[in-house]
Amino acid sequence: MEKVSPMKMSPMPIQQKLAVLWQYIMAHSRNMILSLILLYALAGMLNTSSLWSAMAGLLLGIVYLVLLWSAKWLLHSGKRTIAVIGIWMLTAFYWIAFDAGELVFALLCYLIAYIVLRLPILVSVLLTLTIITADAAILHMQHVYSSDIIAYSVMHAGIYILFWGTRIKREAAETSKRHYEQLREVHAELEDAHLELQETHRELESATNRLLHFAVLEERSRISHDLHDSIGHGLTSVIVQLQALPYMMKMDAVEAETALRTVLEVARGCLQEVRFVVHQMSIDKTGLGLIALRSLVKQVQEQVEFHISFSVNGRTGKWESTISELLYRILQEALTNVIRHAQASRVDITVSDHTGKLTMIVTDNGGWTGADQNYSGFGLSGIKARCERAGGSLKILTAEPHGMKLVIQVPMALGKTEMKGEEE
Numbered sequence: 298m299e300k301v302s303p304m305k306m307s308p309m310p311i312q313q314k315l316a317v318l319w320q321y322i323m324a325h326s327r328n329m330i331l332s333l334i335l336l337y338a339l340a341g342m343l344n345t346s347s348l349w350s351a352m353a354g355l356l357l358g359i360v361y362l363v364l365l366w367s368a369k370w371l372l373h374s375g376k377r378t379i380a381v382i383g384i385w386m387l388t389a390f391y392w393i394a395f396d397a398g399e400l401v402f403a404l405l406c407y408l409i410a411y412i413v414l415r416l417p418i419l420v421s422v423l424l425t426l427t428i429i430t431a432d433a434a435i436l437h438m439q440h441v442y443s444s445d446i447i448a449y450s451v452m453h454a455g456i457y458i459l460f461w462g463t464r465i466k467r468e469a470a471e472t473s474k475r476h477y478e479q480l481r482e483v484h485a486e487l488e489d490a491h492l493e494l495q496e497t498h499r500e501l502e503s504a505t506n507r508l509l510h511f512a513v514l515e516e517r518s519r520i521s522h523d524l525h526d527s528i529g530h531g532l533t534s535v536i537v538q539l540q541a542l543p544y545m546m547k548m549d550a551v552e553a554e555t556a557l558r559t560v561l562e563v564a565r566g567c568l569q570e571v572r573f574v575v576h577q578m579s580i581d582k583t584g585l586g587l588i589a590l591r592s593l594v595k596q597v598q599e600q601v602e603f604h605i606s607f608s609v610n611g612r613t614g615k616w617e618s619t620i621s622e623l624l625y626r627i628l629q630e631a632l633t634n635v636i637r638h639a640q641a642s643r644v645d646i647t648v649s650d651h652t653g654k655l656t657m658i659v660t661d662n663g664g665w666t667g668a669d670q671n672y673s674g675f676g677l678s679g680i681k682a683r684c685e686r687a688g689g690s691l692k693i694l695t696a697e698p699h700g701m702k703l704v705i706q707v708p709m710a711l712g713k714t715e716m717k718g719e720e721e
Contacts (some may be wrong), residue, residue, distance in 0.1 A: 329625050335361055337405060350395040357391050360384055360662060361407060378424065381412055385428055396439075402449070405432065406456045413460040414467075425457050510658050531567040535560050586616040587648065589625050594646065597632050603642045605632075610649035619708065623687055624648075624657060627705055631659045639663030641700060653709050654689075662700040680705070 335358055364380060385408060392401040409428065412421045428449050436446045538560045545553040587609060594607045616624075628646070635644055641663035649656050677693065680703070684691045689707035696702045 303540065332362060332365060335365075335403075338679055347395075353391055353395060354397060354400055357387060357404065360387065361404060362412065366508075374420065378420055381408065381416070381424065384408065389431065392435060409453055409456050410460045413457055414464055421457075425453075428455050438595065464587060485547045528567045528570050531563045531570075535563050535567075538563075552675050586621045589621060590628055590646075590648070593625060593628060593632075597636075601636060603635075603644060605646065607643045608648075610647055616655070620655065620707065620709065623683060623707060624655070624705075627680050627683055628659070630683075631703055631705075634677060634680075635659075635661050635663065639665065639701060650709070654706050655703045655709055658697050659703040659705070660700065661702075662696065664699060665701045666695060678705075 361384065364384060385405075388404055388408070389399055391397060404429065409425055412424055412428075416424065432453070433446050433450055436449060439680055441449075538556050540558060542553060542560075545556055575622070594605050598605045635641055639661045641661035643662050645658075645660045647658045677691070681691045685707055685709060687707045689705065692704040692706075694702040694704065
C-alpha cells in the first residue's frame with residue numbers, strides 16, 4: 298500500500314481551521330466592531346486621565362465588554378434589564394466621582410444601543426427615557442447649561458432612533474429568514490406528499506390491472522359454467538335420443554324421423570353456442586376488452602338499484618391492452634358519475650368500432666337537461682383528461698327527454714406518447 302506523506306495531509310486540517318475561524322468571525326462581526334469602538338474610547342481616556350480614573354474606567358469598560366459577550370448567559374429579558382440598570386448605576390457613579398463626561402457619553406451611547414437591540418420594545422423605551430432623564434438630572438447637578446443638556450439628551454435619543462431602525466431591519470431579516478425556512482419545510486413536505494401520491498397512483502394502476510385480469514378470470518369461469526349448463530345439457534339430450542333412435546325406428550319410422558330432426562337441431566344449437574363462446578374468449582390477445590367491460594357492468598349492477606344494459610354494435614377488432622385498460626377506467630368513472638349525480642333509473646352502454654375509432658356511448662335517464670353547461674360538478678374532468686391524453690374526444694350531449702349522454706371516441710391504436718401520458 299502506498300504511504301501518504303504528512304505534508305500532503307496537513308493542508309486539509311489547516312483549511313478546516315481557517316474555515317471555522319472565518320465562520321466565527323462572520324457570526325460575531327457585530328460584537329467585534331462594537332468591542333473595537335469601546336476599546337478605542339478607553340484608549341483615548343487612558344491618555345488624558347489620572348491613574349485612578351484610568352483604572353476605574355478600564356474596569357467599567359471590561360464590565361461593558363462582559364455585557365456585550367454574555368448574550369448566551371443573559372437569555373431572559375428580566376436578567377438583561379437588571380444587568381443594564383446595574384451597569385448604568387456604575388457608570389453614573391464613575392461619572393460623578395471622576396467627572397469623565399466624554400467617556401461616559403460614549404459608554405451611555407453604547408448602553409442605549411444595547412438596550413434597543415437586546416431588550417423588549419416597551420422595556421427599551423421606558424428604560425431609555427429613564428436613563429436620559431437621570432443623565433439630564435446629573436448634568437443639571439453639575440451646573441451644565443440647559444442648551445448642552447438638551448443637546449446631550451437629543452443625541453442619546455438620536456442614538457436610540459438610529460439603532461431602532463437597525464433593530465427593525467434585523468427583525469425583518471430574521472422574520473424573512475424564518476418564513477423562508479418554513480417555506481422550505483412546507484416545500485419539502487409537499488415534495489414528500491407528491492412522492493407518496495405518485496407511489497399511491499402507481500399502486501392504484503397496478504391494482505387496476507390486477508382487477509382487469511381478475512375480471513377476465515371471473516368472466517371465463519362464468520363462461521365455463523354456461524358451457525357446462527347449456528352445451529352439456531344439450532349433448533346429454535342428443536346422446537339419450539340417439540340411444541333411443543334404433544328402438545324408435547323399429548316401432549315407428551315417423552316418430553324416429555321427428556326425433557332425428559330434434560337431435561340435429563340440438564346439435565346445431567350446441568355448435569352455435571360453442572362458436573359464440575370461442576369468439577368471446579378470443580376478442581383480444583390480452584384477455585381484456587369486452588369481457589372486462591361486461592364484468593365491470595355486472596359488478597356495478599349488483600351494487601345499484603337502477604338497470605344497466607350493455608351491448609356491442611357489429612363486430613369489433615382486436616384491442617390493445619392499453620385500449621382495454623383505458624375504456625375500463627373511463628366506464629368505471631362514467632358509472633361512478635351516474636351513481637353520484639344522475640339519479641337515474643336506467644343506463645345504456647353501447648360499444649362500436651368504425652373506421653379505426655372505438656366509440657363507447659353511456660346514456661342515462663337522470664335529471665340533467667343541459668341547461669347547466671358547467672360540467673365541473675359532474676365528475677367528468679377525469680374522463681375528458683383520459684380521452685385527450687389518448688388522442689380521443691369526449692362529447693357531452695342531452696338525452697331525450699332528459700338525462701346525460703356521453704360519447705367517448707378513442708383511436709384503436711395508441712401511439713407511444715399517448716400510452717406514456719395515460720400511465721402518468
